[in-house]
Amino acid sequence: MKVYADNAATTKTSEAAVQAMMPYFSTIYGNPSSLHSDGQRAKEALESARASVAKHLGCTPREIYFTSGGTEADNMAIRSAAFFGARKNKRHIISTAFEHHAVLHTLAKLEKEGFEVTLLDVGETGTVSAQQVKDAIRPDTALVTVMFANNEIGSILPIREIGKVCKEAGVVFHTDAVQAAGHLPINVVEDNIDMLSLSGHKFHGPRGVGAMYIRKGLPPVNIMEGGAQERGKRPGTENLPGIMGMAKALDEACAHMDENIRKVTALRDKLIAGISEIPHCVLNGDPVNRLPGNVSFCFEGIEGESLLLLLDSKGISASSGSACTSGSLDPSHVLLAIGRPHEIAHGSLRLSLCEENTEEEMDHIIVSVKEVVQYLRNISPVWRDLTTGKRQFITKE
């Protein structure tokens, strides 16, 4: 059986999204900046996609900028707010310790450029409260950037409440909603969001295309220089097929959101219940307030990498943390941020589901994870030390 359970890393592009892209390779291939009718047809399509994305976020089309993905949208949003703040001598930024690297590394760069960054503690369940944000806001705070939902452990943050605190304090609020867009209801007005990042390939759109929402009145800042596309703020000929595919995928995801949430949550809870039967493992993230498709565990006495390879040999595609950190030997910054000790942070497994997964697949995953964990523990010197009492268990049986 072949099971794809790595939807937080990327998703299969839906058939509808692929179909929506096709004409823009072969028939409507004009450059949207061209004045001739081929160009104008492309321009119309581009603007219809912008209107559609805007509608699903509850903003106006002029507040949407298309980008190359979530990473670029994060960079652009954060740089825009930093630039805006610096003009008023505000150089303090608040974020959390478990953001995606697209946010954390941008903030690290800004620190070298003279900004001061406060990373809020996310506690064991992986969240921050509006009160924590409120307490951290200073007169010189230029930006609060807090993710909508975490990509590794799935916890959903109190975005509306955090946005409210920011609004009351007059501080710009950005959220990396890459894991939430198309999966959870979002309305930037009701949720008090000034800036938001999303990415097509996390909701069955194509890879390499995303969008940034920036509230009217906040100036977007270029991170590249070039032509007049995206009102001069994001130069470069538009990836029209990608944009059309993303808009279609978002349309579909929003149209089926309630049923997808119901279906995927049931699969997730079945998987969590099955895997929880394994002794000495611990669920990461909030048990209830979590993304419908996210399952994340740490197992004591094993290495996540070996677990992944053996699961792959059983046809299961999973992840040990985020795709961006796999391949490095450091444990995930997210697992360390929620206080998992190094020993168990190394034994992590993330399974991320979508509405195309089935109950039979969940059964196959549960049986396989049980087998593989037992096999790895049987050959692990660490596990022997744990079971003979030479080392203390960290997790409960």
Ligand SMILES: *Cc1c(COP(=O)(O)O)cnc(C)c1O
């Ligand atoms: C995937 C992801 C990103 C990066 O998006 P890309 O489109 O791959 O650049 C940023 N933030 C989060 C939370 C993500 O899951």
